[in-house]
Amino acid sequence: GDSVTQMEGPVTLSEEAFLTINCTYTATGYPSLFWYVQYPGEGLQLLLKATKADDKGSNKGFEATYRKETTSFHLEKGSVQVSDSAVYFCALRAYSGNTGKLIFGQGTTLQVKP
């Protein structure tokens, strides 16, 4: 079945460091890919998305490129801030008409120190 695998956390970085969180997926067909962020004590918010191969999603300085050949959707940011400390979830939705379900990775905790 469809699945998403993220790199193990927690990831601890100093402010202004470069961030990469790896995400790979297994799916039939051509899924849409998402990154969600969960700040402490809150629900999940959509960070960015890509709907087809080679699409690049971007938001708030974060970027991820839909790589069909490597089935990956790695999250990157050039210079992290303390306020980026959160849990990041990679997810996919395989198109199946109206009932396309969102499948999540296990989440990666990012801690940014000043």
Place this chain on the structure above:
Amino acid sequence: NAGVTQTPKFQVLKTGQSMTLQCAQDMNHEYMSWYRQDPGMGLRLIHYSVGAGITDQGEVPNGYNVSRSTTEDFPLRLLSAAPSQTSVYFCASRERTGSYNEQFFGPGTRLTVL
């Protein structure tokens, strides 16, 4: 718009007790779903609904019931709580059509079963 709202925020139950977690959305979304979040396991789908009167099981439905009598509300019922149901529960909604549509999440309900 209030978005997706959930009540209560916190709940402690004893084994065998029943309760209902409330979820409501004011975006006229047809698709609603319930997830549980456990450490190291990401979010897992419990039940979902593609419209009023229509519900279906997700990945981990055992021990939970749902109903959808209106577009706005999607309550989750625990009939006889067990310690294994200790978790954080998130309700979500989105427009029904389109695999790329953003899913909006509520703030979550933290449930402890003793």
